[in-house]
Amino acid sequence: MNYLIAGTGGxxxxxxxxxxxxxxxxxCIARGAHLEAxxxxxxxxxxxxxxNHTIPVKACTAEEYTGKADVIFVCVKGYSVDSITDLIKRAxxxxxxxxxxxxxYGTGPRIQRLVPGVTVxxxxxxxxxxxxxPGEITQMGTIFRLVYGAHKGTNVPAGLLEAVRDDLVESGxxxxxxxxxxxxxxxxxxxxxxxxxxxxxxxxxMGEVQKPGKIRDTFIGLSTESAMLGKKLGIEFSEDPVTYNxxxxxxxxxxxxxxxxxxxxxxxxxxxxxxxxDMITAAEEQGIEVPTYQEVAKKFRI
Numbered sequence: 588m589n590y591l592i593a594g595t596g597g598x599x600x601x602x603x604x605x606x607x608x609x610x611x612x613x614x615c616i617a618r619g620a621h622l623e624a625x626x627x628x629x630x631x632x633x634x635x636x637x638x639n640h641t642i643p644v645k646a647c648t649a650e651e652y653t654g655k656a657d658v659i660f661v662c663v664k665g666y667s668v669d670s671i672t673d674l675i676k677r678a679x680x681x682x683x684x685x686x687x688x689x690x691x692y693g694t695g696p697r698i699q700r701l702v703p704g705v706t707v708x709x710x711x712x713x714x715x716x717x718x719x720x721p722g723e724i725t726q727m728g729t730i731f732r733l734v735y736g737a738h739k740g741t742n743v744p745a746g747l748l749e750a751v752r753d754d755l756v757e758s759g760x761x762x763x764x765x766x767x768x769x770x771x772x773x774x775x776x777x778x779x780x781x782x783x784x785x786x787x788x789x790x791x792x793m794g795e796v797q798k799p800g801k802i803r804d805t806f807i808g809l810s811t812e813s814a815m816l817g818k819k820l821g822i823e824f825s826e827d828p829v830t831y832n833x834x835x836x837x838x839x840x841x842x843x844x845x846x847x848x849x850x851x852x853x854x855x856x857x858x859x860x861x862x863x864x865d866m867i868t869a870a871e872e873q874g875i876e877v878p879t880y881q882e883v884a885k886k887f888r889i
Contacts, residue, residue: 588754591656591678592616593649593671595625597716597846598688599662600724601731602760604632607642609758614654615646616674622646624722631723635840636731636759649674658751661687661698664846664858668694672701679705682744684751686710686735690783690847691861692776695738695768706743709768710735711775713835715843728840734775736765773822778832780862781809783845787859788883790848794841806836808879813866819873859887 589612592603599615607613607630617625625646632640649671656678663671668689675685675698685707687694695709713732719725733755737743752762765771785796785806795802807829814828824831850857863884870877 588612588657588750589614589654590754591652591654591659593659593661593674594663594667595621595630595646595724596662596664596718597724597726598712598714599660600630600718601632601634601714601716601726602660602662602688602733602755603644604630604634604640604642604724604726605637605731605758605760606754607644608632608637608640609754611754611758613644614652614656615644616649616652616671617646618648620721621718622648624720628722631720632726633719633723634726635728636726652678654678655680656683659683659685661685661689661694664689664856666856666858666860668698669701672698675702675705682706682747684708684743684747686751688712688733688735690776690779690858691865692773695772699738699741706741708735708737708741708743708748709772710765711772713775715840717846717849727843728838730835730838731759732761732763734763734765734768734771736768736771738768767823770822770824773817773820774824774828774831776862776866777810777813777817777828778835779845780813780866781806781832782836783847783858783862784809784880784883786845787848787851788886790852792841793836793839793843797837797839797841805879805883807833809883812870812875812877812879815875816866816870816873816877819875820869863887 592599595615595617699707715727810832
């Protein structure tokens with residue numbers, strides 16, 4: 588199978604690098620200096636799991652891509668989803684599957700509405716990865732777990748989900764095929780929202796969230812409120828969401844920060860709408876009070 592990675596940032600670049608290291612057919616969509624560096628020198632990976640490598644991979648802009656892909660990983664930020672709709676349409680054949688790997692909730696159904704003739708799944712990822720220089724991806728820590736699956740009513744050719752899983756696992760990525768992707772993407776949204784919002788609010792790395800005190804209590808408050816929302820939406824959690832979020836946060840590299848926090852520090856566009864304000868809006872629509880979210884939101888409202 589051939590893989591198209593739409594968005595070669597920390598997430599997409601890590602997926603691309605791990606697959607390419609294992610000899611898989613990978614094409615990266617990127618732009619600017621990052622694209623130029625990949626085209627000229629290859630994709631450089633600095634990984635706690637894989638070590639340091641420079642890997643020759645195909646790379647181009649979305650507009651330049653003319654092929655057809657068997658699997659399209661959508662790894663752009665939530666605010667850029669609309670911009671890759673045309674790419675998905677052009678790059679898909681009748682058996683192509685699209686796997687969105689975003690931090691915001693509801694991405695799969697959103698993309699499916701934009702490309703009704705293509706099979707769109709949904710997914711989420713647990714990883715600390717970021718662009719550390721043009722053409723260079725740094726993957727920190729020992730967590731690299733990808734979860735994906737089909738929403739109810741989405742038909743996928745027999746064996747295809749498993750074939751993708753096998754390629755990813757062979758490449759060193761832990762994979763869970765989800766029987767309830769709505770639940771699993773909500774769980775990820777809950778976690779990354781609490782993580783990113785806490786980190787950005789206090790301007791600290793995850794090591795500070797791992798220590799008892801006000802910062803950790805804020806993370807717990809955010810996790811508790813999003814869990815209430817999930818239960819109101821009918822999400823059936825397999826374990827207590829707050830306990831789960833704490834378990835994940837405590838496994839992260841203490842020096843790591845969320846991509847939203849990195850973007851805000853650099854003055855770049857960030858996912859604060861999807862990770863903070865959309866959570867508040869969803870809670871309000873369900874009649875749920877979220878005082879911790881409301882308090883931290885005061886810092887970021889313009």
